[in-house]
Amino acid sequence: MIVLPLALAQFVASYAATTMTVAVSAIAADLGTTVIGVQTAITVFTLTMASLMVPGSKLSDLLGRKRCFLAGLAVYGAGALLASAARGPGLLIFGYSLLEGIGSALMIPPIYILVTVTSRDLTARARAFGVVSGAGALGAAAGPLVGGLVTTWFGWRASFLLQVLLVGVIVVLARRITEPPSPPRERHFDVPGAILSAAGLFFVVFGVLQAGTYGWLVSRTDFAVGGVVLLPAGGLSPVWLFAGIGAAFLFVFFRHVRARERKGREPLVPSGLFRDRVTGLGLLTQHVQWLVLQGSFFVVAVFLQEVRGYDAVETGLMLTPATIGILGASAAAGRLARRHSQRGLVRAGFLLTVAGLVLVLLLVRAGSGVASAVPGLFLLGAGVGIMLTASVNLVQSRFPDSAQGDISGVSRSVSNLGSSVGTALAGSVLAGTPHLGGRSFALALATLVVVAVAGLLAALLLPAPD
Structure with a gap:
């Protein structure tokens, strides 16, 4: 039961990061601002969350993991409620960009700390991380689809009210979380x-x-x-x-x-954290995984909307095979952890991801049918689902309970940076081509293939378990 509120919180935070992209025009028109103004709000949300993740993780040691988690939910929910009532860009930025960003930075690190310190063994931890990672990836993947449906049927404000409702449910469920006592530490914030x-x-x-x-x-x-x-x-x-x-x-x-x-x-973070080879390579694979996931979703979404003329709902439905692959692999995380090493799973995940991207490159064309994207997107999702869980488990399990606040913040910052780089990298490749067409999207996907291969090389350098 402890995993359910943690997974829902990760889903909400990931959903908030992607759902706004399909409502930009509607929000701009309603608030009397420009598309650039709304995109600025999205950018500030990303910056706030990424920059405060490490301090937010440290606060979980000082305040207590459960207390910090609940405080993050409260700040996040207040931000979503204010954003839903915005009559201009100022309140939208304050509620969505700042308060939701601060709330995310407070609640996300305790999610991964609580999973680590409450799991009995590596297999149970892998199963729990599979649920949480799957929920995060599902939130990122489903954000455009759910956001498109909610915005089309009820308006963009309903998307924020949905987040408020989910936060309320999570708070009720989180009251049952029993947190193990934290190791005694110096109670001074750097x-x-x-x-x-x-x-x-x-x-x-x-x-x-x-x-x-x-x-x-x-x-x-x-x-x-x-x-x-x-x-x-x-x-x-x-x-x-x-x-x-x-x-x-x-x-x-x-x-x-x-x-x-x-x-x-x-x-704030001990320097010894970065001297461990397994940790360094594990964090690098996490960075590449989120880079490839967000970058490929961005490329495919823009391709479907700009070349095929799909709307937000149709685009979200087309990404469903990747979502199914992520959820299936995440659900099998516990069984996979019993049979294979975390290092082997990270390598297998990268191989599947590269294969999926290559299949999308080979099969998807402007005039090809809907089914042409299914095999590649499914393999892409399955590969990411396998290694997301394994990489997090590999890094978090490397440290004792007393250091979980330190490694959790660094891990989440690295992953968030990967998401930002993925979208920016794919967007810069597309923007650098004279005309958006099949070749420009192929070039962007090929770039992501190269990055995924680099991630595979990093996984191959992971040493054998001690």
Whole structure:
């Protein structure tokens, strides 16, 4: 029973990240703003959630995992309620972008910590992670479909009210969660570390999100602030300006961590977390998995809408084979963990994912039938479903209960960064082609195949279990 509220919370957070994309035009028209204004709200939500994930995870150690989870739900629900009542872009950004982003950062890390510390063994943990990971992937995949249906039938405000309703159900279910006592730890929150890590992640993610507009290397258009052109078209892309600022903040953050450790004080994240080879490679595979998942969903969705002329509901239905693959693989996570190593499952998942992407490339054309996409999308979903659970289990199980707050925040930040990079990478490839057509989408999918192969290579480097 403990897994149900955790899985529902992960579903809601993932759903919120993708459902807004199909309601952009309706929201802009209703609030008297522009499509760019609504897209800004979506961007700020992503930035808020990604930049606060590590501090939010640390707070779970200080406040208690269950208490932090419930606090995140309360903030998230309040944000969704305010967003549903918005009469202008200001309240939408405050409710959706800020409060829902903060709520997500507070409630998501405890989900994975509670699964880890309440599971009896590796198999039970894999089964629970399978349910949670499947719910997260389902939320991301079903967001456009459910959002399209709700927006079409009841209006965009109903989508936020649906989230409020789900949050209420989760709060009722979560009251039954029994949290094991946390190991005794220093009860001081590293405020400077939290500010530095949040700023670093904010600028890195913000830079990545600019790739779709300006390109990765050479800026496609002038980058101006307040009418002053800082980077002219044809020069260096602003992606690297913001990524550089973020890297500088993160460098100072790691220096701060080492200095705090030398003084015998507990930092926001211990430096030893990044020295373990299995952890580093496991986090890299998590990053690539979410990059490929979100990137491929974005490419397929845009292809169906721009080339085939599908609406949001038809597009969501076409992605159903991938959703079925994800759910089927996630449901089998417990059985798979009993028969195979987590390392082997990550490798198998990448192989299936690459095979699925290649099949989509070979079979799907502008004039091909609906069935042409089914085999590739199903294999893609099954591959992602297998390795999402295995990678999380591999990394989380590497650490004792006392370090779960540390690794959970880093793990969720890496995954969120992968989602942002996936959409930005696919979008920048499509935006870099003169005309949207079959070749441009094939190029974007081929790029994701290369990234997935890189993920497979990282999985092959994973050492054998101790």
